[in-house]
Amino acid sequence: MNGGVEVADLCFSYAEQKILHEITFDVRSGQLVTILGPNGSGKTTLLKCINLLLQPEGSILVDGIDISEISSSELAKKIGYVPQLHTPAFPYRVLDVVVSGRIPYLGLSAPQKEDYELGCRMLAQVGIDHLAEKPYIHLSGGELRLVLLARALVQQSRILLLDEPTSNLDIKNRIVVLKALRGIVEQGIAVMMTEHDPNLASLFSDRVLLMNRGRILRYGRAEEVLSRENIMEVYGIDVEIFRSNGNHYIFPVV
């Protein structure tokens, strides 16, 4: 295996209640994996377990290294995280927010010219370098998501976790964010994200991980995982599936 994440027997309980049950799967470098599942199925919890924002049982290896044995700044160099919701506390400049992604490398020192240059490059990569000097509280939801993505890229980690990167975005901004993620995956980074739209999952991901009640129901290629039977089992709704240009489209039957 040429690097990536290996999760084995991951369990997580909160207040005596078991939320995740024996999760085992792996993601290779250069793959985009989408976690799908109903509300409350444990998608976000799984993401937060993988970068130890929560403390799960089981083992998580990143590029073969057990992450429970490394320091928090080493972990931050290996795994970048983009939260679903970010509430700005102060009107910081976009570039400063992005440069805070360098903190794991800086320790107690201040960011240098190279760090700001890297920040500008990553803003350019996600297509918003023109916003570098703007206060980030004035951005639209899509722009803010891209700023946080650029910050995660500045961490130069091999793994990127994103919690619902397309939520509350219009159709165009969803595509903008997902295309940016595709570009990142092509550079050999492993990306895991949660998502609600099975069609976007199918269009953009290499693998789909379908969760139900804290367990993995299926893990594999989108057209195999997102079958009519599986969707019926997980969501309890009937869908029709169409194929066009090699893509797989899912429509609910109403």
Next chain:
Amino acid sequence: MDYQKFRAALILVPIVFFSAYLSVGKYYIPLEHILSLSFPEPFEYTIFFNVRLPRAIEAAVFGACMGICGAALQTTLRNPLVSPYILGISSGSAFGAALAIALLGQGFFFLVQPSAIMFGLGGIFLTLLVSRFRGQLSPISLVLGGIIISALFSGLLSLVQILVDPEKTQTIVAWIIGRLNVVTWDDVTVSVPLALLGIAGLLILRWRIFTLSMGDEEARSLGIHVEKERLLTILLASVATASVVSVTGIIGWVCLISPHITRFIVGSNPRFLLPASISVGASFMLVADLISRTVWTFEIPVGVITTIVGAPLFLYLMRRSMHEWRS
């Protein structure tokens, strides 16, 4: 903004105010005497060295300390209304000082300061204790805990004031308002090193403090030890605040207004905010104390000046910066 010029301004502006402070007063000391450190009159030397210089140092350090502690706490707690005073330090100190004044006679006045420091730190300790919830120190519970502990100490303070004789009550009230006319070299040597320690620590941590303001989860995913580093920030700010407040009393508003004046000048830029808040705080205090000892025939306690000037100034800054917050 040109970084070099900016850095020069940060150092020069407080120096200009510091020199003006030393020169201007009921007794005018020409600037050339100060710069050459040669005083033709022994009286002038005494005023300069024993009265004005220690007071100027204490004023500048108090302001610097309040500026950076306010800015650091507001940043780490993600709340622009937080100040060191809100976390129980000031009301703890006030109670400590009052208790010492009440229990001891005039001869033991030197014990007021240690008592103020002790109870100030006791106040923040209690705040931290009641704010911890499931092993976590969240910004909101810290602010609420601080309000609770402050209220408790204020109640105890009122009790002391009611129980002691009126003469002592007057001393207590004067202490609480905050003033600098009593500062001696002894006070400076006790309070300034601790204050400088806190200031230096916060300056070193400034990028990590900035990262803490991204929110706990995000800071953690960036490798910050959220609980430990927030606690360290609070402790540094508390030690610095308690040490200067124990000398000066509860001079109000400087800790709240200085970070906001700084934001008004440099924005929220993490590179400049904390260093600049040191200069702004020091300059603000030097000007306020200069007003307090020159504007009237007798001296007005500087705490009165900072509050009377601070409140409307805060309103002005708030109105001017509202557009920045509206999104």
